[in-house]
Amino acid sequence: MSIRVRLLLSFTIVLMVTIVLFASSAYLITIAVTGDVRSFSDFYKNHYKLNPLSKSEERIFLELKELAKTDPEKLMDEELLSDYDFQLRMIQAGLYVRKELKQVFVSPSLREPNLGAALPDYEMANNQIRNTMNYGSRFFAYAKFDFTFPDKDRGSIYVLRERSPFAEMIRKLFPILIGLLLAILLLMNWLLFRLITRSIIKPLNGLRQSAEQIKDGDLHFEVKAQSNDEIGQLCVSFEEMRRQLKHSVQLQLQYEDNRKELLSSISHDLRTPITTIKGYVEGIRDGVADTQVKMDKYLDTIHSKVISLDRLVDELFLYSKLDLKRVPYSFEHTDLGRFLEDITEELRFDLDLQGIYIEGTYPDSPITVVADRDKLKRVVLNLIDNGVKYMDKDEKIITVCVSKEETFAKVEIRDNGRGIPEEQLPYIFEQFYRGDESRSGDVGGSGLGLAIAQQIIEGHGGSIWVESQWRQGSSIYFTLKMVTNPASGSGE
Ligand SMILES: Nc1ncnc2c1ncn2[C@@H]1O[C@H](COP(=O)(O)OP(=O)(O)OP(=O)(O)O)[C@@H](O)[C@H]1O
Numbered sequence: 001m002s003i004r005v006r007l008l009l010s011f012t013i014v015l016m017v018t019i020v021l022f023a024s025s026a027y028l029i030t031i032a033v034t035g036d037v038r039s040f041s042d043f044y045k046n047h048y049k050l051n052p053l054s055k056s057e058e059r060i061f062l063e064l065k066e067l068a069k070t071d072p073e074k075l076m077d078e079e080l081l082s083d084y085d086f087q088l089r090m091i092q093a094g095l096y097v098r099k100e101l102k103q104v105f106v107s108p109s110l111r112e113p114n115l116g117a118a119l120p121d122y123e124m125a126n127n128q129i130r131n132t133m134n135y136g137s138r139f140f141a142y143a144k145f146d147f148t149f150p151d152k153d154r155g156s157i158y159v160l161r162e163r164s165p166f167a168e169m170i171r172k173l174f175p176i177l178i179g180l181l182l183a184i185l186l187l188m189n190w191l192l193f194r195l196i197t198r199s200i201i202k203p204l205n206g207l208r209q210s211a212e213q214i215k216d217g218d219l220h221f222e223v224k225a226q227s228n229d230e231i232g233q234l235c236v237s238f239e240e241m242r243r244q245l246k247h248s249v250q251l252q253l254q255y256e257d258n259r260k261e262l263l264s265s266i267s268h269d270l271r272t273p274i275t276t277i278k279g280y281v282e283g284i285r286d287g288v289a290d291t292q293v294k295m296d297k298y299l300d301t302i303h304s305k306v307i308s309l310d311r312l313v314d315e316l317f318l319y320s321k322l323d324l325k326r327v328p329y330s331f332e333h334t335d336l337g338r339f340l341e342d343i344t345e346e347l348r349f350d351l352d353l354q355g356i357y358i359e360g361t362y363p364d365s366p367i368t369v370v371a372d373r374d375k376l377k378r379v380v381l382n383l384i385d386n387g388v389k390y391m392d393k394d395e396k397i398i399t400v401c402v403s404k405e406e407t408f409a410k411v412e413i414r415d416n417g418r419g420i421p422e423e424q425l426p427y428i429f430e431q432f433y434r435g436d437e438s439r440s441g442d443v444g445g446s447g448l449g450l451a452i453a454q455q456i457i458e459g460h461g462g463s464i465w466v467e468s469q470w471r472q473g474s475s476i477y478f479t480l481k482m483v484t485n486p487a488s489g490s491g492e
């Protein structure tokens with residue numbers, strides 16, 4: 001059963017129970033008040049039947065009654081009757097006197113064309129003195145007395161008091177009132193139903209459609225929360241989930257693209273040296289290298305290609321291990337200044353031979369960082385290697401600087417080489433990315449140097465970035481967290 005049908009059902013049941021409760025409580029109240037199983041209107045009528053007149057009216061009625069018994073002739077006296085009528089009028093009552101079918105006196109407020117005919121017939125025993133009567137839409141409570149005039153004509157005195165026709169009205173309007181009540185209840189029921197449908201069912205339907213869209217693989221839409229209530233919060237969570245899902249699908253696609261790209265780069269980078277080696281080996285086999293000099297040249301080339309292949313495989317292996325986070329880091333407290341100084345000193349001789357001057361700026365006080373020395377050395381060597389490879393100036397300078405920032409140490413490795421074109425800057429840390437110049441130039445490389453450096457620095461919790469000016473030189477920066485209290489032991 002759908003929520004909509006359930007709601008409709010429960011509303012209808014509530015409505016019916018309300019009506020039943022309402023009717024039965026009205027019935028019970030009537031019984032409680034009247035002590036009898038009678039309706040309100042009966043109760044109302046009965047009340048006035050027993051006490052139609054107020055005390056002062058009753059007093060006047062009794063006087064008139066007495067007069068009727070002792071001196072009925074006086075009841076033909078217009079002046080006397082007007083006097084009584086005046087007294088009655090003061091208390092909002094009226095007087096009616098008849099003689100047989102003739103009207104002897106009637107109060108102005110009672111002047112109705114056929115009132116005489118509507119009045120009860122003579123009942124000389126006077127059993128029913130007090131009663132109520134309807135005249136058109138008017139309702140009266142009265143006390144009457146029938147008597148005989150000296151000429152044997154029958155006569156009656158009536159003291160009438162008009163009462164609110166409430167009971168009558170209720171009796172007549174009851175069906176309309178009940179109808180109205182029912183209509184109001186039904187309308188309320190419908191309005192509530194619509195309200196709930198709008199605030200619950202509609203958003204739920206929206207969510208169901210969205211879930212179906214997601215099931216079909218469509219994540220390009222937005223679930224908007226229309227309210228702040230639980231349903232609204234559900235929509236917000238749903239939207240959050242959709243965004244996360246979209247993000248991870250995009251990430252997945254990107255990984256997939258990267259994987260494809262990586263595979264094609266690896267096959268390309270492996271194929272080139274292998275083709276060269278194959279060519280030279282075939283040359284030797286076919287006897288092209290017929291002199292010792294040629295033979296040496298062929299073998300040298302094959303050797304250098306095998307070394308570069310070996311290096312490529314090594315780097316690839318390291319990179320993939322770093323990427324999969326499978327390389328354990330052995331962190332220890334290291335004085336970064338001393339550490340870099342040692343590396344530059346170690347390289348100085350070789351670089352000198354290539355005409356490159358390496359200089360270092362290190363602070364006097366130690367800068368202690370937590371680092372895996374071997375991997376950090378790999379980073380520095382990769383960066384200096386780039387500085388050497390992409391050097392195009394006569395005066396070749398590579399500078400290493402260490403400085404203290406707030407909570408971390410910053411290292412800059414600067415060269416005055418050819419620089420990196422601005423449009424390449426966002427890509428140089430990607431695996432296998434090599435600038436066009438590097439691809440076409442005679443410098444070897446796999447495009448993994450900076451990718452490996454980035455993996456290692458991020459593995460240390462630091463960051464790495466580049467600043468470069470085309471034809472001016474490049475600076476690669478990286479940061480490492482500093483140890484504030486170096487005495488607290490080594491390792492992380
Ligand atoms: N110091 C630099 N000066 C100029 N260009 C640079 C410098 N460092 C990096 N590059 C550019 O960034 C690219 C990526 O560098 P990366 O070190 O990752 O690869 P590679 O040097 O080409 O190869 P590998 O380091 O694996 O031998 C380079 O091919 C080069 O175009």
Ligand SMILES: [Mg+2]
Binds near residue numbers: 382385445448449450
């Ligand atoms: Mg490199």
